[in-house]
Amino acid sequence: MSWGTCKRPAPAGYGARMAEPLPSPPPHPLVAPLAGLLGVWVGAGHGGYPTIEPFDYTERVELTQAGKPFLAYSQRTRAAGSGAPLHVESGYLRVVGEAAAGVVPVELVVSQPSGIVEIHTGTFDGRELALRPVLVAGAPTAKAVTEVVRRFTLDGDLLRYTLEMAAVGQPLQWHLEAELRRTRA
């Protein structure tokens, strides 16, 4: 087991400890109101934009907790017909305060290999994850995306979302909608 290029010796037991599967600690108290979002979600979606052909896709989303005040989010999609890999993204849903009257303040950070990053602020009330973008930025060679509006609705083991974007010179409008079912809690 190497310790990268660092010349300091690795702490005793480092290699063995890091190779072990992570234990699943109890959820952080701030995360408890988000328990309904945890799990592996699988389903299908439909997308389009004025500049591209409409498309159908399948999707897998994983939302996990690790005893800290956030959920880790990872998503991948495939073309419905060919199974070719399409969009992937990952990020964190951060809980940024106590729930008040059942409404939890959250922030979402997401990064995409297309060079786009998003930061949203919003709330989760047990059903709606309502988000407003506070930052949408692109790497120098990324396609121009200036606004992204994501809306998620949780209904038991069903998670639906829509995504609108302002991109490549077009005003804010629909890009995606999908319906996912929880396959594993």
Ligand code: HEM
């Ligand atoms: C489920 C997630 C998504 C899927 C399946 C998806 C799929 C697609 C497909 C198939 C295209 C057309 C081919 C291409 O340019 O690659 C496309 C274009 C595009 N998508 Fe998405 N996308 C997703 C999420 C996003 C998100 C989150 C953003 C922005 C934050 C985004 C921004 C764009 C842009 C800017 C284009 C190019 C439009 C153009 O060049 O005219 N997409 N997407």
